[in-house]
Amino acid sequence: MLSRREFLKICANLSAAVCGSNMLVNNIAHGMMKLTDHEKPEVVFLQGQACSGCTMSMMYGNESSFVDFITRIIKLQVHPSLSFSDGEDYFERLNRAVDKGGYILVVEGSVPMKMKKACMIAGLPLGDILEEVIRRSKAVVMSGTCSANGGIPASGRNEVGAVSVEKYMEMKRLIKPYIKIAGCPSHPDRLMGTVAYMASMNKIPKKTEEKTPALYYEELIHNRCSRFQYFSQDIYLKDFEKEKHTCLLKKGCRGTITKSDCPTRRWNGSVNVCIESNTPCVGCINPSWPFKKDIYLDADSVEDIPWAVLKEKVRAD
Numbered sequence: 485m486l487s488r489r490e491f492l493k494i495c496a497n498l499s500a501a502v503c504g505s506n507m508l509v510n511n512i513a514h515g516m517m518k519l520t521d522h523e524k525p526e527v528v529f530l531q532g533q534a535c536s537g538c539t540m541s542m543m544y545g546n547e548s549s550f551v552d553f554i555t556r557i558i559k560l561q562v563h564p565s566l567s568f569s570d571g572e573d574y575f576e577r578l579n580r581a582v583d584k585g586g587y588i589l590v591v592e593g594s595v596p597m598k599m600k601k602a603c604m605i606a607g608l609p610l611g612d613i614l615e616e617v618i619r620r621s622k623a624v625v626m627s628g629t630c631s632a633n634g635g636i637p638a639s640g641r642n643e644v645g646a647v648s649v650e651k652y653m654e655m656k657r658l659i660k661p662y663i664k665i666a667g668c669p670s671h672p673d674r675l676m677g678t679v680a681y682m683a684s685m686n687k688i689p690k691k692t693e694e695k696t697p698a699l700y701y702e703e704l705i706h707n708r709c710s711r712f713q714y715f716s717q718d719i720y721l722k723d724f725e726k727e728k729h730t731c732l733l734k735k736g737c738r739g740t741i742t743k744s745d746c747p748t749r750r751w752n753g754s755v756n757v758c759i760e761s762n763t764p765c766v767g768c769i770n771p772s773w774p775f776k777k778d779i780y781l782d783a784d785s786v787e788d789i790p791w792a793v794l795k796e797k798v799r800a801d
């Protein structure tokens with residue numbers, strides 16, 4: 485049995501994960517107390533064309549504890565990487581959950597619709613079984629950019645016809661509440677915080693235009709970047725070896741067109757974030773990622789162009 489102090493600590497951690505502060509502690513505590521009276525939400529994980537990076541990221545955690553998440557907040561029904569069951573055994577557990585229905589479905593990865601055998605579960609193409617799994621769910625959480633927007637599998641020539649789960653739902657005319665946790669990988673706080681919010685509030689959090697949770701994805705990275713002062717003085721990094729703090733725009737940074745709280749939330753136990761390790765943001769959260777031409781803005785094309793002009797170019801590229 486948890487003490488009141490332990491219980492409030494979990495709620496405070498969750499609130500920090502959801503909105504980066506303790507401001508939702510009371511709401512979440514109230515929601516969680518209801519959860520102890522009734523059933524915790526059942527959660528089903530499914531993996532499509534993905535690298536498992538989103539699951540690894542979730543397990544690593546940041547502000548949020550993965551163990552608290554799966555033991556105190558949700559009732560984990562089945563996960564292809566975390567369950568001991570695999571193949572037909574996994575499929576049997578999945579089918580049991582689907583028969584019961586009413587679960588929160590978390591999908592990682594995209595769905596191949598042209599070459600369906602490119603992603604199989606227990607001998608069946610994902611594209612054939614996903615429809616029923618979505619239909620029987622209460623809500624869908626698209627974890628990671630592949631699931632949310634197609635990502636790497638849907639880029640380039642896309643021989644297998646990979647589509648995002650959102651596109652799949654559109655193709656199959658599936659109407660369900662859904663939310664996208666874009667990112668390559670999805671950030672542990674954003675994924676577990678969103679599911680925890682859904683568990684405690686019994687609704688999907690407020691969404692941005694891109695269908696991501698507004699709590700995490702409302703503001704441009706650029707606006708909160710620690711290098712913004714250099715950008716505003718037109719001081720751009722030229723030599724990675726010699727400069728460690730100046731603006732990375734002319735090295736192809738896509739923080740100017742990507743909305744997320746990466747600069748403040750940070751990664752790997754809040755140790756760092758791409759830009760602070762002197763790496764331009766590749767915009768892995770951006771709906772257009774990994775972009776048509778190059779993962780970074782083309783350095784030659786942005787050199788010596790004033791920001792007012794470049795802004796339009798960056799949007800169109």
Ligand code: SF4
Pocket residue numbers: 705706707709710711712713715730731732733737738739740759765
């Ligand atoms: S262009 Fe990139 S490095 Fe420069 S201020 Fe904006 S987000 Fe930061």
Ligand code: SF4
Pocket residue numbers: 667668705742744746757758759764765766767768769770
């Ligand atoms: S800073 Fe950019 S590349 Fe790095 S995780 Fe955030 S959106 Fe992705």
